[in-house]
Amino acid sequence: MMVGTWVDRRNLRLECQSHLGHLPAHLRRRTRYHLIGWFKREGVAVIREERSMSSDTLKLDEDIRGRKEEGKPDEGKESGVQRERRYVGADRPRPEAPDKVTGKTLYIHDLTRPGMLWGKIKHSEHAHARIKSIDTSRAEALDGVRAVLTGYNTPEVRIGFLRDNFALKRDKVRQYRDEVAAVAAISPEIAQQAVDLIEVEYEPLPAVFDPVEALEPSAPLIHERDALGRPREDNVLAMECGHESGDLAAARERARWIAEGNYRVPVIQQACMGTAGCIAEFDARGNLTFTGKTQIPFLAQKDFNQALKAMGLIGNNARVVVPALGGAFGTGLDTHCYEYITILLAHRTGRPVKMLMSREEEFAYLSPRQSARVHIEQGIDEDGRLTHRKIHVLQDNGAYASWGATFPTVMLLPVTSLYKVPVVHYTSQCVYTNNTYCQAMRGYGNPEVTWAIECNLDELAEQSGLDALELRKRNCNEPGEVTPMGGKVTSCGLMECLEVTGKQLAWEEKRPASQAARASDSVRKRGVGLASLIHVGGSGRIYRSDASGIILKVDDFGNVNVSYGGVEMGQGLHAALSAAIADGLGVTPDKVFINATDTATCPWDVGTHASRGAFMACNAALLSIAKIRERLLAFCAEGFAELLRKNIQTLSKKDASFEPPTIDIDAACRPDNFDILDNQVFLRDQAHEPWARVELGKVLRAMHFRQGGDMLTEPAFYDPPSDLPDWRRGIGNMSATYTYGTQGVEIEVDTETGVVTILRMVSALDCGTVLNPKALQGQVIGGIAQGVGYALYEEVKMQEGRITNPSFTDYKIPTAHEMNFPIHLHYADTYDPEGPFGSKGAGEPGLVPTAPAIMNAITNACGIRIRSLPITPEKVLAALKQR
Amino acid sequence: MQADYHQPDTLEEAQALLAECPDAVLTAGGTDLLVQRRASGAQGPLISLRGIAELRGIHESHDLMIGAGTTLTEILDSARMQGDYPALIQSIEVLGSHQIRNVATLGGNLCNASPGADTAAPLIVYGARLKACSAGGGDSGACRTIAITDFFEGPGRTSLRPGEILRGILLDPPSPRLRSGFQRLGRIQMDIAIASLAVAFEWDGGQARQVRVAAGSVAPVPLRLQATEEMLEATALDPETLNKAATVAAAEVSPIDDIRASAAYRRELIAVFLRRAIRAALEAHGEAGGGTA
Numbered sequence A: 001m002m003v004g005t006w007v008d009r010r011n012l013r014l015e016c017q018s019h020l021g022h023l024p025a026h027l028r029r030r031t032r033y034h035l036i037g038w039f040k041r042e043g044v045a046v047i048r049e050e051r052s053m054s055s056d057t058l059k060l061d062e063d064i065r066g067r068k069e070e071g072k073p074d075e076g077k078e079s080g081v082q083r084e085r086r087y088v089g090a091d092r093p094r095p096e097a098p099d100k101v102t103g104k105t106l107y108i109h110d111l112t113r114p115g116m117l118w119g120k121i122k123h124s125e126h127a128h129a130r131i132k133s134i135d136t137s138r139a140e141a142l143d144g145v146r147a148v149l150t151g152y153n154t155p156e157v158r159i160g161f162l163r164d165n166f167a168l169k170r171d172k173v174r175q176y177r178d179e180v181a182a183v184a185a186i187s188p189e190i191a192q193q194a195v196d197l198i199e200v201e202y203e204p205l206p207a208v209f210d211p212v213e214a215l216e217p218s219a220p221l222i223h224e225r226d227a228l229g230r231p232r233e234d235n236v237l238a239m240e241c242g243h244e245s246g247d248l249a250a251a252r253e254r255a256r257w258i259a260e261g262n263y264r265v266p267v268i269q270q271a272c273m274g275t276a277g278c279i280a281e282f283d284a285r286g287n288l289t290f291t292g293k294t295q296i297p298f299l300a301q302k303d304f305n306q307a308l309k310a311m312g313l314i315g316n317n318a319r320v321v322v323p324a325l326g327g328a329f330g331t332g333l334d335t336h337c338y339e340y341i342t343i344l345l346a347h348r349t350g351r352p353v354k355m356l357m358s359r360e361e362e363f364a365y366l367s368p369r370q371s372a373r374v375h376i377e378q379g380i381d382e383d384g385r386l387t388h389r390k391i392h393v394l395q396d397n398g399a400y401a402s403w404g405a406t407f408p409t410v411m412l413l414p415v416t417s418l419y420k421v422p423v424v425h426y427t428s429q430c431v432y433t434n435n436t437y438c439q440a441m442r443g444y445g446n447p448e449v450t451w452a453i454e455c456n457l458d459e460l461a462e463q464s465g466l467d468a469l470e471l472r473k474r475n476c477n478e479p480g481e482v483t484p485m486g487g488k489v490t491s492c493g494l495m496e497c498l499e500v501t502g503k504q505l506a507w508e509e510k511r512p513a514s515q516a517a518r519a520s521d522s523v524r525k526r527g528v529g530l531a532s533l534i535h536v537g538g539s540g541r542i543y544r545s546d547a548s549g550i551i552l553k554v555d556d557f558g559n560v561n562v563s564y565g566g567v568e569m570g571q572g573l574h575a576a577l578s579a580a581i582a583d584g585l586g587v588t589p590d591k592v593f594i595n596a597t598d599t600a601t602c603p604w605d606v607g608t609h610a611s612r613g614a615f616m617a618c619n620a621a622l623l624s625i626a627k628i629r630e631r632l633l634a635f636c637a638e639g640f641a642e643l644l645r646k647n648i649q650t651l652s653k654k655d656a657s658f659e660p661p662t663i664d665i666d667a668a669c670r671p672d673n674f675d676i677l678d679n680q681v682f683l684r685d686q687a688h689e690p691w692a693r694v695e696l697g698k699v700l701r702a703m704h705f706r707q708g709g710d711m712l713t714e715p716a717f718y719d720p721p722s723d724l725p726d727w728r729r730g731i732g733n734m735s736a737t738y739t740y741g742t743q744g745v746e747i748e749v750d751t752e753t754g755v756v757t758i759l760r761m762v763s764a765l766d767c768g769t770v771l772n773p774k775a776l777q778g779q780v781i782g783g784i785a786q787g788v789g790y791a792l793y794e795e796v797k798m799q800e801g802r803i804t805n806p807s808f809t810d811y812k813i814p815t816a817h818e819m820n821f822p823i824h825l826h827y828a829d830t831y832d833p834e835g836p837f838g839s840k841g842a843g844e845p846g847l848v849p850t851a852p853a854i855m856n857a858i859t860n861a862c863g864i865r866i867r868s869l870p871i872t873p874e875k876v877l878a879a880l881k882q883r
Numbered sequence B: 001m002q003a004d005y006h007q008p009d010t011l012e013e014a015q016a017l018l019a020e021c022p023d024a025v026l027t028a029g030g031t032d033l034l035v036q037r038r039a040s041g042a043q044g045p046l047i048s049l050r051g052i053a054e055l056r057g058i059h060e061s062h063d064l065m066i067g068a069g070t071t072l073t074e075i076l077d078s079a080r081m082q083g084d085y086p087a088l089i090q091s092i093e094v095l096g097s098h099q100i101r102n103v104a105t106l107g108g109n110l111c112n113a114s115p116g117a118d119t120a121a122p123l124i125v126y127g128a129r130l131k132a133c134s135a136g137g138g139d140s141g142a143c144r145t146i147a148i149t150d151f152f153e154g155p156g157r158t159s160l161r162p163g164e165i166l167r168g169i170l171l172d173p174p175s176p177r178l179r180s181g182f183q184r185l186g187r188i189q190m191d192i193a194i195a196s197l198a199v200a201f202e203w204d205g206g207q208a209r210q211v212r213v214a215a216g217s218v219a220p221v222p223l224r225l226q227a228t229e230e231m232l233e234a235t236a237l238d239p240e241t242l243n244k245a246a247t248v249a250a251a252e253v254s255p256i257d258d259i260r261a262s263a264a265y266r267r268e269l270i271a272v273f274l275r276r277a278i279r280a281a282l283e284a285h286g287e288a289g290g291g292t293a
């Protein structure tokens, strides 16, 4: 036996007693979690664990070496970035927080323009009808009205990725909220009054509200023609997304147990705290400036430029500016009719026009999250290994296509890649109905289908008698795996997430105990349940370019001005980005200033979605930083010695006891002897000498104010290593890396009222290095709150296409009271080779597995299974009675 | 939202104003009224009761009088109310949120006459009387007392006459044998109740007397359940009786299907609430009904 000391990648010292003399090379950079696992197998006893450094001064060098050893060197990104991590990984307040909490932040609601008019929209009163006539004369006659627009007195502006929607409707309406006319007036009240004076005569048409009925040949056609004017035969959207790998018949043969079920999720609202709105204004040359709520400024620019063209403004440009956003959750992923209408009104009146949604308008007229019906079949063999997964998804799209229609493309990932499943058959269909049309929301298809997969897995466990946690462990994803869709698993901490969740829930005791107590006559029954997730962690390539550009400008005062085209919408992007820049460059975060997102000043970015914000922005920033450091240090090689001499002169004058250095200063100014830290450039081998350091701004000024001077402004463009999948075949590595996680929950069911109370939750997330624990905590708990809402409370109710609960009085989301239970947060000890500082995307995962975890716990408590969300007390009680 | 706004200092001034402009609307905390006006766009003048000291506070003589303008938080904070009227306190504890309770008044909750007004069922079982006054009255002249069961006439409709202001809510001092309790459920905590129920009875040598049961959100008005009361009267509140009474209660209410729940589910809740409210009322005194452990 001998005693050895091993230090893990996060500087945790492990003192161990072992018969082995050394740690095998392949475990060197592993984390405590991996080490302990290996120790256990090898019979190594850990005597003591201690952190050798405070956790917020982890070595950046380690990150860099880590990447190189992973065989993914990226010289441009890494060269010169070799110092301590001080801000990445530390709990740091968000840079925008002081303005937010003191009410100084300007949202769209606060913005105004000289001479600004207000826009309001007249919406359809029918789900499906021909427009026979529109009488706007009384509205036009109203004092204070400046313009009244309809589809008949404006150019046709087609919108949506299938170009099946129109800013203002002509001929027919296809949903209750359809825009038939709009007004600009000197006040919102007058605009509303004018809207109320518009009279529209309709001829009602037969309508269809059920997606299954909409598939029938006899169903009324929602769109008679496609965007190219060709007649349409049915209501199915022209989109294909599926996957087929392996021999299904053989897999079914092999399966010892098969579980099958139909699962449903409802339409829900994103319910952002900040409602939507925009201001459109034209300059005298016909160029548009659009300020509004969007997550995709550059795709919006493209959309609006297309609209300008349709309006006859050929060659003109739309500049998109994003104000502070009070949440977006997917509502800003597309451009909307109200935005185009505001543009049309501004153009017609020649004045800035603002449109702002009230809460009730947002509920009634903005696109919510898509509903889905999922048919699933999964099988396991004798050993509990998944034999196959067969899924068909039917989505009720509503009347027009927005990005919600492409949920099946994101579903592809969990369908093919959540747990190891060799045979996958996946088909999807999205169908037009006369319901409100739907759009993106956090998780984008993933929670919808994970609800089915994870509930169905528990049904398999129940059937086979295999423990539900054990079943998941046996099929757990692993690093190095290539999933059926071609997803390349780089880092993967799912096993750790499963184990930690089980342990925190006391699974081994509680799960069987609750099951045994199902038959007891106690009124309140408890249960535990869990569910996992996979999500894109390195952006998701769903567009021709999945890149992000950034420009870093270091000014004469050592400030770093950042122009990035992604959007801070409350998720903490700026906190992550400023910490990454601070650590990467060697400045303090207060020197980092992130500009407003503006298509005129920021380089292109595909949009802030797919949990990609921090991953993309920080990676792009690191590329730019590498160039800045290179140029700065190159300048230092020629100019630093002179600055040091001045330093020495000043110090000698100030301080009589100062002893000038005796070393050869010119020789010390070797290119590899410079570093930047705390806003100072210094000589590495003289790091503790006051004369050997110069304030960054001073170096910048020396570089600038000289003959042939220069300044440090560096653009960078990061395009992650991923493929645009072939959607029809469902093949392609859509993300540079994948995020995993498990959520566990203990609940109590009141079997007399059907009320489900959450007692506590566990969230174990594998998102690589945690960039900012506080910010991540907000993301995870916020996600869980939305997941709890999805599970237990939320549903946009519709009667013949009309939304019947369009307000917070009638549409309930969880409040602090419902979230008043302990949540144990755990982050898997993983490091992603492609992620900035080893991190992976974490924006959306919080809500993905919450609902199935809750349902699985309810089943554990009382043996019922509800397959449609939300799990209301009424459904629980009805299921209990049927038992 | 724009309107003329008056804030008189005395009840008399308020009554005079009301007589002057009959289309004016009274507002206390405004937590019902302003939400309704925002939806309806109504712009008539407002008379605020917030500055009227006479309308506020809990006054004890023989009876207890709660000024109509007393905020729900003030009632929650009153030791007297906590000790003597637990069903009312329980109903206020779950009403809205801290912020709402800090401005919302008891009078407002009643005068708004929502079928789901949470304080109504407890006040019915405590046999509250409502004092209403009109112009020229003050504390004497044009004041009258209305039994709370005569107060609610339909959703949003009360028996207050034009020009009348609710002055206060009168409660009998409770006997030491009074047992009472309240049950409710919303979809989330901050929600109008799906259903609520209050009970009160004298626990007299193991027998329940003067049983009163009332329920909310299960009829056009907060409803007293007399058939249920009769089932329970002079019984030992044993499980069998409770079950029978629960069935009667479920049949006695007349709920509707709406966004929050179905009528059938509401009936089930009423049955559960009846049993639970009675048990909890006894348990609060370390007691149990007959035949239970």
Ligand SMILES: Cc1cc2nc3c(=O)[nH]c(=O)nc-3n(C[C@H](O)[C@H](O)[C@H](O)COP(=O)(O)OP(=O)(O)OC[C@H]3O[C@@H](n4cnc5c(N)ncnc54)[C@H](O)[C@@H]3O)c2cc1C
Residues within 6 Å of the ligand: B025, B026, B027, B028, B029, B030, B031, B032, B033, B034, B035, B049, B068, B069, B094, B095, B096, B097, B100, B103, B104, B105, B106, B107, B108, B109, B110, B111, B112, B116, B117, B118, B119, B160, B164, B165, B166, B167, B190, B191, B192, B193
């Ligand atoms: C977010 C939210 C949550 C809520 N939750 C609940 C809940 O859980 N349970 C519940 O029961 N209610 C709830 N409410 C409704 C409301 O808060 C209560 O009914 C409250 O008690 C009303 O009191 P107020 O003083 O605000 O009344 P106001 O809105 O000022 O007045 C209500 C009505 O009573 C009339 N009125 C008021 N005082 C008098 C008087 N002295 N004489 C004659 N007429 C008068 C007014 O003219 C008006 O018609 C909620 C409201 C909100 C906004």
